[in-house]
Amino acid sequence: MELAIFYIILAGLFALFMAWGIGANDVANAMAPSVGSKAITIKQAILIAAVFEFAGAVLAGGGVTSTIRRGIVDASLLENQPELLVFGMLASLLAAGTWLVIASRKGWPVSTTHTIIGAVVGFAAIGIGVSTVQWPMVGRIAMSWIVSPVIAGVIAWLLFTSVQRLILERDNPLLYARRYVPIYMFLAGFFMTWVTVDKGLSHIGLDFTTLQSNLLAVAIGLGITAIGTFFMLRIPYQEPEKRDFHFVTVERIFGILMVITACCMAFAHGSNDVANAVGPAAAVVSVALSGNVTQEAIVPIWILIVGGIGIVIGLATYGHRVIATVGQNITALTPSRGFAAGLAAAATIVMASGTGLPISTTHTVVGAILGVGLARGIAAINLRVVGSIFMSWVITVPAGAALSVVFFLILRGLLG
Amino acid sequence: MNSTGYISRIFGASPVRPLQRHFDKAAKCAHKLPKFIRATFREDWSKADAAREKIILLEHAADDLKRELRLNLPKSLLMPVSRSDVLEMLSRQDRVANKAKDISGLIIGRKMVMPEAIQTDYLAFLERSLDTVTQARKSVHELDQLFESGFRGAEVDLLMEMTDELSRLEDQSDDLQVHLRRSLFAIEKELPPIEAMFLYKVIDWTGDLGDIAQRVGSRLHMMIAR
Numbered sequence A: 001m002e003l004a005i006f007y008i009i010l011a012g013l014f015a016l017f018m019a020w021g022i023g024a025n026d027v028a029n030a031m032a033p034s035v036g037s038k039a040i041t042i043k044q045a046i047l048i049a050a051v052f053e054f055a056g057a058v059l060a061g062g063g064v065t066s067t068i069r070r071g072i073v074d075a076s077l078l079e080n081q082p083e084l085l086v087f088g089m090l091a092s093l094l095a096a097g098t099w100l101v102i103a104s105r106k107g108w109p110v111s112t113t114h115t116i117i118g119a120v121v122g123f124a125a126i127g128i129g130v131s132t133v134q135w136p137m138v139g140r141i142a143m144s145w146i147v148s149p150v151i152a153g154v155i156a157w158l159l160f161t162s163v164q165r166l167i168l169e170r171d172n173p174l175l176y177a178r179r180y181v182p183i184y185m186f187l188a189g190f191f192m193t194w195v196t197v198d199k200g201l202s203h204i205g206l207d208f209t210t211l212q213s214n215l216l217a218v219a220i221g222l223g224i225t226a227i228g229t230f231f232m233l234r235i236p237y238q239e240p241e242k243r244d245f246h247f248v249t250v251e252r253i254f255g256i257l258m259v260i261t262a263c264c265m266a267f268a269h270g271s272n273d274v275a276n277a278v279g280p281a282a283a284v285v286s287v288a289l290s291g292n293v294t295q296e297a298i299v300p301i302w303i304l305i306v307g308g309i310g311i312v313i314g315l316a317t318y319g320h321r322v323i324a325t326v327g328q329n330i331t332a333l334t335p336s337r338g339f340a341a342g343l344a345a346a347a348t349i350v351m352a353s354g355t356g357l358p359i360s361t362t363h364t365v366v367g368a369i370l371g372v373g374l375a376r377g378i379a380a381i382n383l384r385v386v387g388s389i390f391m392s393w394v395i396t397v398p399a400g401a402a403l404s405v406v407f408f409l410i411l412r413g414l415l416g
Numbered sequence B: 001m002n003s004t005g006y007i008s009r010i011f012g013a014s015p016v017r018p019l020q021r022h023f024d025k026a027a028k029c030a031h032k033l034p035k036f037i038r039a040t041f042r043e044d045w046s047k048a049d050a051a052r053e054k055i056i057l058l059e060h061a062a063d064d065l066k067r068e069l070r071l072n073l074p075k076s077l078l079m080p081v082s083r084s085d086v087l088e089m090l091s092r093q094d095r096v097a098n099k100a101k102d103i104s105g106l107i108i109g110r111k112m113v114m115p116e117a118i119q120t121d122y123l124a125f126l127e128r129s130l131d132t133v134t135q136a137r138k139s140v141h142e143l144d145q146l147f148e149s150g151f152r153g154a155e156v157d158l159l160m161e162m163t164d165e166l167s168r169l170e171d172q173s174d175d176l177q178v179h180l181r182r183s184l185f186a187i188e189k190e191l192p193p194i195e196a197m198f199l200y201k202v203i204d205w206t207g208d209l210g211d212i213a214q215r216v217g218s219r220l221h222m223m224i225a226r
Helices: A004-036 A042-060 A062-071 A082-106 A112-128 A135-168 A173-198 A210-233 A243-290 A301-329 A335-354 A361-374 A383-415 B006-010 B016-031 B033-041 B045-071 B083-109 B116-141 B143-149 B153-190 B193-225
Strands: none
Touching: A004 A042, A004 A082, A004 A112, A004 A243, A004 A301, A004 A335, A004 A361, A004 B006, A042 A173, A042 A243, A042 A301, A042 A335, A062 A112, A062 A135, A062 A243, A062 A301, A062 A335, A082 A112, A082 A243, A082 A383, A112 A135, A112 A243, A112 A383, A135 A173, A135 A335, A135 A361, A135 B143, A173 A210, A173 A243, A173 A335, A210 A243, A243 A301, A243 A335, A243 A361, A243 B143, A301 B006, A335 A361, A361 A383, A361 B006, A383 B006, B016 B033, B016 B045, B016 B083, B016 B116, B016 B143, B033 B045, B033 B083, B033 B116, B045 B083, B083 B193, B116 B143, B116 B153, B116 B193, B143 B153, B153 B193
């Protein structure tokens, strides 16, 4: 294919642009439950975000990337005009990146996932032809957008109710916190590892049998529990008579759990959202390199790394400020709540990433927070704002689609 | 770029602190009554005026807090307690301050001085009613622990005990009220009839203080039960 190098460089730059936008803005919303609970400092949150977003992107970001790359557009129909797919994917990246910058500037709640899916569907359906879109897959994705906040909400409800039952409602919550919090630590470490390993790390050259992945998950879970318990035991025990400080100490124990949850959340966000930037770029690269659209190959790892780097740059240049403001504005989430919401969201996102479904991190987090609220865990949730966040996709999907059609026509006019 | 992050906007303001601050003001207002009453016993009307002035100021302050909290409780809030319970509790709390203002207003307007025979008894009765207010205030201050524990278990039991104690205090203040009325009845023939009538009224309203405080507690019960 002529201009192959040019297309690849362009795709890399556009992907970097969009990943930058995700790092600058979206990470803050993903990390909100963690930084809001004040269990970790802003600096720690940024460090955790940088490390685990990158790890999530590289280790677990492959599935969703593949879905965006070749699950939505039926590439076999474009066999004779592979450059159409290149233009379309480039246009989608530009459209999504532009829309994210506009929306972030205005403070509109948008989802990066909804934007990029809207953009890809848009250029394919309107720019090329309705039949090029694999509608069953698009339907599955749309369903997952409804299901994921619900699942996260249910998990959060269960987690927080169990915390109430096992710890908070006791005569001596501190004693029971010291007893049960390590179990939650294990659960978090075990589950995140298990999903990541189970769906395969083949793209980085690691293949595990079921037994191996189970053992690895148990080992990592136990390791995290050991480290967490070490820090927990450094918090001095208090007799329950000092009741006013009692819950404060209980929350400090949950604070350690919160650090683990923050890592899980950053990892999950990286695994799901980096694909939004990297998926289209991966499609461009594979077409440009091979000259045909149907080639089946795993996502090259260097593209995932580019996405991870973009997110970290976004964090470093702008995202840290957003995280700081979000952290200061959320005072309602104490660590015992933030942990339930964060872990539920992270689990849901990683599960979805494992099946290759691109879901919206923000919506999942909101669903999880609602779940805690329904378990009587949060003093006040403004349902009108929740509604506006959930409704945001109504404008986001068509906006992403419209912009991508415009960019597609421009690119085809210039380069085609 | 807009840097507030929309997730932080989904959290509404918790009604707990405002409720507590409001009742602090209302209770403080009621607790100015003994000073005021003692001044009237000495017929020191300038001192009484000063005390009455403080009561009015505190009542206004409570009113302002009440209005502020109401404005911050839109219907779209999802709370662990029902919105109507919060609003109802707020208006009950507010009536403590209103009652204190009414009592002082009636006494100062008519330049009433209690007959010496019932002065000590009245003060004891007033203090007991105010104990009820204090106990209700303590219960309201358990609200944040209650929110923290998620409305379950040991914390709920503790609050139940506190409201039981509230009822006991209210019963005691009722007994004192009966006793006080009897004492007043014994001497009412010697008093100007209108004066006697209003003395009964003051006793009634003082009893109301304890009554209202107890109802604040019972609303707390309903909040937990949802």
